Ligand SMILES: Nc1ncnc2c1ncn2[C@@H]1O[C@H](COP(=O)(O)OP(=O)(O)O)[C@@H](O)[C@H]1O
Ligand SMILES: Cc1ncc(C[n+]2csc(CCOP(=O)(O)OP(=O)(O)O)c2C)c(N)n1
Ligand SMILES: [Mg+2]
């Protein structure tokens with residue numbers, strides 16, 4: 401039975417989502433569709449990721465951060481292709497018991513990140529489900545014609561480079577579950593990373609200019625490098641001790657008795673939303689300059705090789721990795 405603040409489909413659209421709509425192309429969210437003019441000289445780049453309570457976020461995660469993460473994970477896919485985002489379509493599957501408070505928090509999160517990333521809502525769908533809260537978002541962006549960076553394109557000899565830090569996603573999930581024995585400040589930083597990862601939107605142009613192949617790290621660094629290796633028809637060789645760790649991750653790492661197992665956990669945990677790239681040796685300097693200009697750390701983890709699959713080493717020895725990342729059944 402609906403609660404006292406039982407929410408309503410059309411009021412949700414009008415009161416919460418219309419203010420987020422693209423001023424022209426969203427048609428005020430009173431039409432059946434959005435309509436956008438084509439942009440001569442550019443390709444339209446589209447991506448869709450979904451998030452389900454209990455699978456992608458925790459039941460007690462605030463709904464504003466769930467909305468922001470939903471937008472951010474999609475912007476991360478666009479950034480890895482070198483695309484500049486401008487809009488998105490949104491589908492919400494609200495549990496029967498959810499009310500206005502949840503919906504208002506969700507819309508407020510979107511409002512905040514729309515401004516941060518310069519995107520607008522174009523349309524979507526609002527339904528109620530007997531299942532868990534679920535959301536899906538389709539992000540749209542532009543790339544100059546033919547310039548979208550692919551997972552395919554890595555060549556033997558290219559360096560494998562990753563932005564930012566790896567491991568804060570999985571540690572943030574543990575922290576949010578109360579499973580980390582670190583002090584409060586570190587736990588808060590990790591939880592924040594899990595709930596609102598930082599998509600590398602500002603680095604998209606550099607990816608486009610310098611990377612031969614790229615993708616974002618959602619499933620786990622090793623699994624995602626495996627996606628690049630198979631799409632490109634190369635092998636990838638990386639050294640686990642090069643994994644870039646944040647201060648909080650370093651603090652956690654120092655509590656571990658088995659360093660190889662700990663690094664493997666971070667390199668396979670996922671939820672990082674960094675960009676991993678194959679970069680021709682001659683392009684590395686340009687990429688580094690772009691990263692310095694945006695105060696973004698870059699780490700060379702290894703190189704693409706002839707062959708297939710990802711080979712992980714630690715101290716020069718090959719480390720067998722059974723589960724390389726997240727996989728939905
Ligand atoms: N249900 C689906 N229908 C069509 N394409 C899909 C579906 N699920 C995944 N894909 C496509 O499969 C590819 C890999 O998906 P995924 O692993 O989710 O990529 P990413 O990690 O970049 O989000 C993408 O091209 C995606 O669009
Ligand atoms: C409550 C909870 N449990 C586990 C995870 C870990 N997790 C769930 S899905 C996933 C992979 C990324 O999600 P996916 O839908 O595969 O995104 P895509 O690869 O399509 O971008 C990870 C690491 C999580 N984020 N939250
Ligand atoms: Mg996906």
Ligand SMILES: [Mg+2]
Nearest residue numbers: 449473477618
């Ligand atoms: Mg994705």
Ligand SMILES: [Mg+2]
Nearest residue numbers: 618619726728
């Ligand atoms: Mg995935």
